[in-house]
Amino acid sequence: xxxxxxxxxxxxxxxxxxxxxxxxxxxxxxxxxxxxxxxxxxxxxxxxxxxxxxxxxxxxxxxxxxxxxxxxxxxxxx
Amino acid sequence: xxxxxxxxxxxxxxxxxxxxxxxxxxxxxxxxxxxxxxxxxxxxxxxxxxxxxxxxxxxxxxxxxxxxxxxxxxxxxxxxxxxxxxxxxxxxxxxxxxxxxxxxxxxxxxxxxxxxxxxxxxxxxxxxxxxxxxxxxxxxxxxxxxxxxx
Numbered sequence: 001x002x003x004x005x006x007x008x009x010x011x012x013x014x015x016x017x018x019x020x021x022x023x024x025x026x027x028x029x030x031x032x033x034x035x036x037x038x039x040x041x042x043x044x045x046x047x048x049x050x051x052x053x054x055x056x057x058x059x060x061x062x063x064x065x066x067x068x069x070x071x072x073x074x075x076x077x078x
Numbered sequence: 079x080x081x082x083x084x085x086x087x088x089x090x091x092x093x094x095x096x097x098x099x100x101x102x103x104x105x106x107x108x109x110x111x112x113x114x115x116x117x118x119x120x121x122x123x124x125x126x127x128x129x130x131x132x133x134x135x136x137x138x139x140x141x142x143x144x145x146x147x148x149x150x151x152x153x154x155x156x157x158x159x160x161x162x163x164x165x166x167x168x169x170x171x172x173x174x175x176x177x178x179x180x181x182x183x184x185x186x187x188x189x190x191x192x193x194x195x196x197x198x199x200x201x202x203x204x205x206x207x208x209x210x211x212x213x214x215x216x217x218x219x220x221x222x223x224x225x226x227x228x
């Protein structure tokens with residue numbers, strides 16, 4: 001009973017960590033796709049490619065902010 | 079291990095089994111609402127419509143681009159919101175800054191009031207002096223007239 005409970009707890013924590021790791025690994029790819037779709041819309045409406053890229057860079061900035069905040073909060077928690 | 083400890087372990091096991099299913103889904107949906115192709119396309123559509131309107135209204139290219147950039151930065155200020163929400167230290171720092179600003183403002187207001195008050199007082203005093211001088215000169219003139227008549 002005791003061993004089974006401990007194994008179950010370890011499995012649950014591993015599952016959470018694994019999912020967070022996958023999310024972190026795929027975040028960069030998602031940001032890239034979101035940026036491309038964003039730029040495409042702006043260019044379609046007549047904006048210069050350079051300006052569209054400059055504006056869409058805010059996506060990367062937002063991603064960095066979110067990641068830094070998460071890291072900081074995790075460090076604070078530890 | 080007594081009964082109470084056994085119950086605690088069981089409870090923790092149940093809580094973690096629920097959390098391990100719900101938390102990753104919650105994080106996934108939060109991230110997908112901002113960082114996904116669809117979200118990017120929607121935001122791009124909104125920004126493009128804004129830019130188009132500005133261009134049609136006759137604004138120069140540079141200003142339209144800058145305004146669109148500001149418009150998008152409003153959407154993407156989520157990072158700042160998170161920073162403020164997560165770090166308590168910064169909010170304390172912010173409170174300190176706002177307190178300092180408040181003190182500075184009240185100091186400036188007091189200075190201005192003192193300046194205004196002294197200005198009003200000096201104006202009043204100078205008016206009084208002018209009145210007094212005018213009165214005296216009138217009296218002098220009257221005396222001179224009386225002497226001339228004599």
